[in-house]
Amino acid sequence: MKEYTPKEIESKWQAHWAGTRLYATDEDSSKPKYYALEQFPYPSGDGLHMGHMRVYSIGDVIARFRRMNGYRVLHPMGADAFGLPAENAAINRGVNPGEWTLKNMDRFVKEQSMMGVSYDWDRYVATCLPEYYRFNQWLFLLFYERGLAYRKKAFVNWCPDCSTVLANEQVENGRCWRCDSEVTKKELEQWFLRITDYAERLLEGLDRLPKWPEKVKAMQRNWIGKSEGAHVSFSIPELEDERVTVFTTRPDTLYGVTYMVVAPEHPLVPRLIKGKENESVILEFIEQMKKQTEIERTSTDAEKVGYPTGAYAKHPLTGEMIPIWVANYVLMDYGTGAVMGVPAHDERDFQFAKKYDLPIKVVIQPEGEPLEEPLTEAYTEDGKLVNSGPFNGMNNREALSAIAEHLAETNQGGPTVNYRLRDWLISRQRYWGTPIPMIYCDACGTVPVPKEDLPVLLPEDVVFDGKRNPLTTSETFVQTTCPSCGREARRETDTMDTFFDSSWYFMRYTDSKNTEVPFDPEKVNNWLPVDEYIGGIEHAVLHLLYSRFFTKVLYDAGMIAVDEPFASLLTQGMVLKDGFKMSKSKGNVVSPLEIVEKYGADTARFFILFAAPPDRDLDWSDAGVEGSYRFLNRVWRLIAQNESLFGQKADTGRELTGDARELRRILHQTIKKVTHEIGERNHFNTAISAIMELVNALYAYPENADRSIFREALEKLVILLAPFVPHITEELWQMMGKQESVHKEAWPAFDPEALVQNEVEIAVQINGKVREKLVVPTSASRDEVEKQALQQDRIRMLIEGKTVRKVIVVPGKLVNIVAN
Incomplete structure (x- = not known):
């Protein structure tokens, strides 16, 4: 063989x-x-x-x-x-x-x-x-032409020793991964794509994707972060009525605002603190914030730190003067870079106000017993408005829209939708990426490279010293001519996000x-x-x-x-070893090439597909790989030992009975199962399990039973296995004398009539204990099944001398004889 x-x-x-x-x-x-x-x-x-x-x-x-x-x-x-x-x-x-x-x-x-x-x-x-x-x-x-690509200043991770911008993954514990210098934030001109213009359509489209996992759609919805609320405009009288806009999902609490917080990076901060008592302290605080990540600043565990600017904003509805603070938990890249503080009805604001002894003003009272003041915690439930001017007595849920509409009527803001999603920053200060096709001309400004001049190629004359963007070291790249006026110009040296x-x-x-x-x-x-x-x-x-x-x-x-x-x-899912993700540091990496070298690619594929459903994590098992290899050898022997069958003429004229009929039923049951599990569910492990059961049935098939259905089942077996293990099935198909590739074969269809069982094996019990097995026609009535059970020699012997009290027949499963 x-x-x-x-x-x-x-x-x-x-x-x-x-x-x-x-x-x-x-x-x-x-x-x-x-x-x-x-x-x-x-x-x-x-x-x-x-x-x-x-x-x-x-x-x-x-x-x-x-x-x-x-x-x-x-x-x-x-x-x-x-x-x-x-x-x-x-x-x-x-x-x-x-x-x-x-x-x-x-x-x-x-x-x-x-x-x-x-x-x-x-x-x-x-x-x-x-x-x-x-x-x-x-x-x-194309994005630029459609107004979807633009350039603006943005803060980036900056290593002063390497004089280069670092990606987030290159910052380790606040330090440069290469030289271990402390990383700071630096403001640079960067290119963005206006993905925020598509925020609503990106959300809406998720509802039209029924074949996406719900957890993925939930992650995208959360990332886009749609919030309905209102924008509120606060004027700053001392800056000639300069305005700061905040977004809030709780306009019903607007009358409870007792302070405002702006991000350290907010462009108004230098003007707000100029000449004030805290100017030097806040400037130092801003430098400290440049060294912290967004996660560090916004973590729920992080201490909320702030300083008063000494400037005030005017409340848009009451005219009260509200102190403006700078604090670490507000980020310029989220929302407007400013938030209003409502300590009576927001837990974070309450903690901040208690820490810095800021006023706490109740504007929502629960139904029934009023809140006891001073508050020991923020009240965040529903209730009736108080201390809210013309909106007193209104349910706060109704007030959400009422106050938002009032802001719009008075040109102080109005209803709006906000998204957590930010525009996509695509600039990277690296060499190995796509050069951004823009040119800067002193006369013409920012000029796109004409499409007929593309591609803008990466230059070869660059220096890789880890100290700067390598593209800036290539004079042949940087120095160019303006496509509009022909004068000297310079190329953009940023490349695109991958x-x-x-x-x-x-x-x-x-x-x-x-x-x-x-x-x-x-x-x-x-x-x-x-x-x-x-x-x-x-x-x-x-x-x-x-x-x-x-x-x-x-x-x-x-x-x-x-x-x-x-x-x-x-x-x-991931591939795990000993319950952990494979990694060099854990010493649990298994090389695919080593498995292919030892057992073959088919064995590696078979184990991976059989060990777990594709969306679940798979725990690597050396024993499982060995078992997969043994199974493929078992299939190989089944075909090789019956190779002579495939030169014979098929006999399709006889009606199948007994073992042959049962093998045909199992074969078509397997075809149905495998087709459904691959085509409808992507559950390859259960499809393989069904094929394994077919192999067991083929090994158990009597040698003296009909060989035509046996040969047909062997051929269908190879076809069913072909998507999983393409090499061995191609070889077996050739051994069967086939000329074309098995991978060009039509997928078999199951015959519903073949799935019908004419006979079924049932258990015969006496007082609940199985004493015999009985094969009966599936069409047999209860009386016929009972009669056949009682006529079995072994059953007659065991109940001899006893009185049969009752016979319970469960069709297709068992007969239980109650006797004493």
Whole structure:
């Protein structure tokens, strides 16, 4: 018997599939389309890890299953190839980021191919190549033309020793990850995209995504953070009636405002404190705040620290003068950078007021017994308004809209909707990213690079010293001419956030070789939306939100016909070892390549797909891998030992009875189960369990029973296994004498009539204890079942001399004879 040799078989079929382009995208428009997509990887120097192997195995089963069900399938792959690690490699290893990245990309492709994943490699996309990032720049200019890209000052993490901007992930405990210097905040001109213009549509679109996990939609809703309330305008008389606007969800408490707090970064602070007693103290406080993260400042555990500016704001309804404070818990990037303090009815404001001995004014009283003053805690429940001018006696819920409308009538504010979502800052002071295609001219101002001049290429003459943005070191890059007036000008040296690259790559796959535009609208509309998008829960907010934003902008621009990119979303769980996420620090990393080398890619895939549902965490088990390998060997032997069957002529004329009929029932029951579990639920573990039961039935099938149904079941077994373990099934299919690839076979359909059971085995009990088994026709009546049970020799012997008091018949399950 031919031995199962995974290494030999897998390399053989991988070469064959590549040579015959078996997985090239089918463009037959008469077939229904299916776009299966796994999130593309960052090509790190470490190669594939188990998380990669899991997501690619899941996606491959879905793609193969849909092909076999008659769909034309798009199943592409690429590399999210820009980013900070490559630049760090350039600094630390003295290598070019491009060379380092391309080398890693080659490694990833080889390792993905070793897994036997059915990608259309002709559509491969790498975001670091000019043919891709040229269209990043093209799309940026589209956003600019539509008023969705703009430049403004923003605070960034700044390392004074390295003289460079740091990403949040490069700040460790408030210090630079490279030189350990204390990081501060610095205000720089930055580029933004107006994602806030799409906040409401991004929320509304979530309601049209029934195939997205509810937890992901909840995370996006929370990130967008819609709040209905009112904006309130407070004037500052000493600054010539300069105004500060606050947003509040509680306009019903407006008469209870006793102070105002502005963020340390608020642009009015220098004017508010100038010449005041606390000026130097507050300036020092502002410097301290530049060294703290937003999380540190807004944590519920963080102490609320503030200082009075000495300036006052005028209450818009009462005319009272309200002291203005500066405090750590208010951030300039959230809301308006200012909040009103209502200590009687807000717990945070109450604590702040108690700490600094600020007035506390009750404006809502509960029904019944009034609050005792002084308050010991904030009252945050409903009630009637007091101390609220013309609104006294009104229920506070009614007052929410009434006071907001009154603000609008008096031009002091009015009803509004606020979002926690901020505009997307895309500027990065790095080399290894897409250059932002803008030019600065002393005569013309900010000038976009003409589209015909794209791409703006990354220069080679740069210095990677970790001290600055490398692009600023290239004179050939920075110095240019203005496309409007021809005078000397300078290029933008910021590059784009890499989320920009991944916000539209799934569109580029549909037309990856286009050299004129990002994609042909006809081609992209032929495939979008993605039917199943597979990736980690860690991308549930930003990547998915930005992709949805891009899709809506391009829909508005008439470039695509859908405004949601991903019809269905599958967020796979992590791969754990000994209950922990695999990591080098814990010493629990299992290399996919080691498993492939020892057992083969099919075994690794099979275990990953069988060990847990895809949306749950998977705990790695060496014993489970061994068990998967043994099962595949068991399937191999089943086919190899019966190889002679496949040269015989099929006998389809006889009616099946007994064991043959039962095997046919199990076969069609398995087909139904596997089809449902893959196609409707993405529950591959339960699909594999059903296949295992079929294998058990095939091993138990008598040698003298009908061989035609046995052979049919073996063939269907290989087809059902093909999406999970593509190499071994291809080899077994060839051993059966088949000429075409098993992956081009039509998926089997189950026969409902075959599922009907003519006979059923039931237990025969005496006084609740099983004493015999009985096979009866499923159509047998209760009386017929009772009669057959009582006629069994063993039963007659056991009840001899006893009186049968009662016979209980449970159809299809048991007969219980009560006798004494």
